[in-house]
Amino acid sequence: MNFDIFVGAAIAIQIHIIVAFIAVIAGALQLVLKKGTTHHRVIGWFWVLLMTAVSVSSFLIHELRVWGAWSPIHLLSVFTLCILGVGIWAARNGRVKTHAITMAATYVFALILTGALTLLPGRMMHHMLLG
Template identity: 50%
Template sequence: MMHPLFDAAAPIPLHALAAMAATLLGAVQLLLPKGGFLHIVMGRLWVAGMAVVAVSSFFILEIRLLGPFSPIHGLSLFTLVVLAYAVHAARRGRIAAHRKAMIRLYCLSLLLAGAFTLLPGRIMHQVVFGV
């Protein structure tokens, strides 16, 4: 069932697999206790995964609404900025700002944007629904 994804042009498989991993890791991260070693290690992995998702999106140019780009590229830029802000906030001890930014980023950049990948005609729709 994953063949439509693996048959897609690069970097789509990398982008999708990183997004799936970040979605799962983020969900676990939200459920685990905060502030300890495991939270920090998993958080770093999540940030790295999100950076891969965002950066790889700039090389996916199938939907061209603004020159070679689409609105999703704006979301990717937003994601990179918020990742940097949230990491900086955590390092400065501004935990409430860190938490708020990370939760919003997870919901907006992974869950909401991910839902759009399930629309008919998209690769992830084929993977999930077999159509």
């Protein structure tokens, strides 16, 4: 592991990485803990705030450029913000199944899969953790 890469990265990237890492842990807790409890609600709101921070911080990162300063990752961030709203709406309206599917899918696709893609050769996380 080469943490010099992390230390030398822009503050927006450092924040993005730290918040995403915490979101992975909080999201995993959500998936295994009992649902509908106070703990579930507290950790859930914490996770939503973390995911919002991950998404918003991505708009300050322009390492991968496809359309000017933007990339498909930024589209994913917009989608993530929207789908978090759907998940919250579903929970507040008693649509438990929709809430569960929405939030679990967001965890898997917006965090785990996207995080795994950062390990591709040439990406910063690949160099930091594997290279």
